[in-house]
Amino acid sequence: MTKTLKGIAASDGFATAPAYLLVEPNLSFKKTSVSDVAAEVQRLQAAIKKSDDELTTIRDIAKNSLGEEEAQVFDAHKMILADPEFTGEVEKQIKENAVNAEQALKDVADKFIAMFEAMTDNKYMQERAADVRDVTKRVMSHLLGVELPNPALIDHEVVIVAHDLTPSDTAQLNKKYVKAFVTDVGGRTAHSAIMARSLEIPAIVGTDTVTTDIKANDTVIIDGVDGDVVINPSDDDIQHYKQLAQDYAAEKAEWAKLKDAATITADGKHFDIAANIGTPKDLTGVIANGAEAIGLYRTEFLYMDSAELPTEEDQFEAYKEVLEGMAGKPVVVRTMDIGGDKHLPYLPLPEEMNPFLGYRAIRISLDRQDIFRTQLRALLRASAFGQLRIMFPMIGTLQEFRKAKAILLEEMDKLKAEGVDYDANVQVGIMMEVPAAAVLADQFAKEVDFFSIGTNDLIQYTMAADRGNDRVSYLYQPYNPSILRLIKYVIDSAHKEGKWVGMCGEAAGDPVMTPLLMGMGLDEYSMSATSILKVRSLMKHLNTEELKSLVDQAVNVSLTNDDNKKLVSEFVEAHKH
Ligand SMILES: C=C(OP(=O)(O)O)C(=O)O
Numbered sequence: 001m002t003k004t005l006k007g008i009a010a011s012d013g014f015a016t017a018p019a020y021l022l023v024e025p026n027l028s029f030k031k032t033s034v035s036d037v038a039a040e041v042q043r044l045q046a047a048i049k050k051s052d053d054e055l056t057t058i059r060d061i062a063k064n065s066l067g068e069e070e071a072q073v074f075d076a077h078k079m080i081l082a083d084p085e086f087t088g089e090v091e092k093q094i095k096e097n098a099v100n101a102e103q104a105l106k107d108v109a110d111k112f113i114a115m116f117e118a119m120t121d122n123k124y125m126q127e128r129a130a131d132v133r134d135v136t137k138r139v140m141s142h143l144l145g146v147e148l149p150n151p152a153l154i155d156h157e158v159v160i161v162a163h164d165l166t167p168s169d170t171a172q173l174n175k176k177y178v179k180a181f182v183t184d185v186g187g188r189t190a191h192s193a194i195m196a197r198s199l200e201i202p203a204i205v206g207t208d209t210v211t212t213d214i215k216a217n218d219t220v221i222i223d224g225v226d227g228d229v230v231i232n233p234s235d236d237d238i239q240h241y242k243q244l245a246q247d248y249a250a251e252k253a254e255w256a257k258l259k260d261a262a263t264i265t266a267d268g269k270h271f272d273i274a275a276n277i278g279t280p281k282d283l284t285g286v287i288a289n290g291a292e293a294i295g296l297y298r299t300e301f302l303y304m305d306s307a308e309l310p311t312e313e314d315q316f317e318a319y320k321e322v323l324e325g326m327a328g329k330p331v332v333v334r335t336m337d338i339g340g341d342k343h344l345p346y347l348p349l350p351e352e353m354n355p356f357l358g359y360r361a362i363r364i365s366l367d368r369q370d371i372f373r374t375q376l377r378a379l380l381r382a383s384a385f386g387q388l389r390i391m392f393p394m395i396g397t398l399q400e401f402r403k404a405k406a407i408l409l410e411e412m413d414k415l416k417a418e419g420v421d422y423d424a425n426v427q428v429g430i431m432m433e434v435p436a437a438a439v440l441a442d443q444f445a446k447e448v449d450f451f452s453i454g455t456n457d458l459i460q461y462t463m464a465a466d467r468g469n470d471r472v473s474y475l476y477q478p479y480n481p482s483i484l485r486l487i488k489y490v491i492d493s494a495h496k497e498g499k500w501v502g503m504c505g506e507a508a509g510d511p512v513m514t515p516l517l518m519g520m521g522l523d524e525y526s527m528s529a530t531s532i533l534k535v536r537s538l539m540k541h542l543n544t545e546e547l548k549s550l551v552d553q554a555v556n557v558s559l560t561n562d563d564n565k566k567l568v569s570e571f572v573e574a575h576k577h
């Protein structure tokens, strides 16, 4: 029977495909004694063989899609399977204790995991515990006849259904087969949603129950525009959404005509529309959508894609590739923003009650100056190859900014002494995403070269509402007068000091925000590449002078987020040129 679920529309577009459940399988079992020990050993060996074959296939696929280095993790898994100290020990336990293979495997694995985890002075060996866990899970699944989800093995079109997707899960999705994803939890500005937009796959998050409502292979329609998930649709539903998908594609084709056009408003004013990227690979989409700059390069993905801290050289190559790819257009690179929902397996952070309020971004960089200085050196060296702008994330106090900038200047001096080229006039700015900094924007404006407003965090911190928690997602209110006043104050403060202001939070690509931001005189709008042409098309039809009265009403008269949403849509309807 057809069922429709509502979630948060996180990435535009439509898709219809069978569901692929990416959920933790149930691998529970009971301890039993066995009488035919030889048969039990054989059962274990068969499960090991199946696991080994599976790893060979996964390794091949991973090599093609992710590269040789990433694929090598599966060699480590195969080695564990072939290690007599591990699997031989499981066999021994079956024989000596006459227990089922599942129990013997668990006992041996627990012993190895505890042993590796205890090696606190050897990080490499400590990390092997995770490999043992993974391999054990795989063999256990074959013993129990339970299928493990293996997204790397997907070879047909699917809609991924998951409780949650971490940014690294999302990074591994193969766009060729993964037509959309839908999750139980999450918010529009969580990083997996942001990545879905840059991958251009429709996504819905925060449905609460999708993993229990959908069974594997159920046909599912994802409407990423309205946030509807249609499970087991009727033929009429399929036809209806096919039409919507066609209309959407036609609208996109219309916007595509603006790819090479500058962003000029109806009254002849020019704004910069820039793109947000996570890796140099995103440049293809940036160029295809005609971005005028890169307004945010989230460098933490470089750290997350790597098995260890990326070297100065690795980073230099990545930054240079982006600068050269943009051929002289401005590129704002943000220093590492790890913490919150972004983790590094090789940089374990302490468990925190409130990770988004904890050890994150510039707070880590100022503490771990070894990591920070390496990144700054790589950035400065790359600055010789284009128009680089350096941005610090999560700045809350002037002291933090001054300290970060002083470290940057020290690294400049060192490079100068070494005779290495860099751009001595590189602009240095900050993310405006901590309310304390926004309130003091007038003071910051005297010291920075630019601001980029990070509405994802600015809204979560101002409204005290976790950006990834769907239960409080109603408080993501970009048009709330409180947020609009903060934004306007930041823009006015920067302009008073002759500095430019951008916005790189998701609100920058929201067509309801566009008229308000234009009226406030925001200079640069940085968004998922896929939103650029839609916003450029809208700007062409609006007159900035007329929008000033709209801003005045939104900030001073309207009371709520919804009032302002309505106000903007009515205004645009009446004033579209
Ligand atoms: C752009 C922002 O940064 P991030 O989403 O990476 O936290 C923001 O907070 O708005």
Ligand SMILES: [Mg+2]
Residues within 6 Å of the ligand: 433, 454, 456, 457
């Ligand atoms: Mg942020």
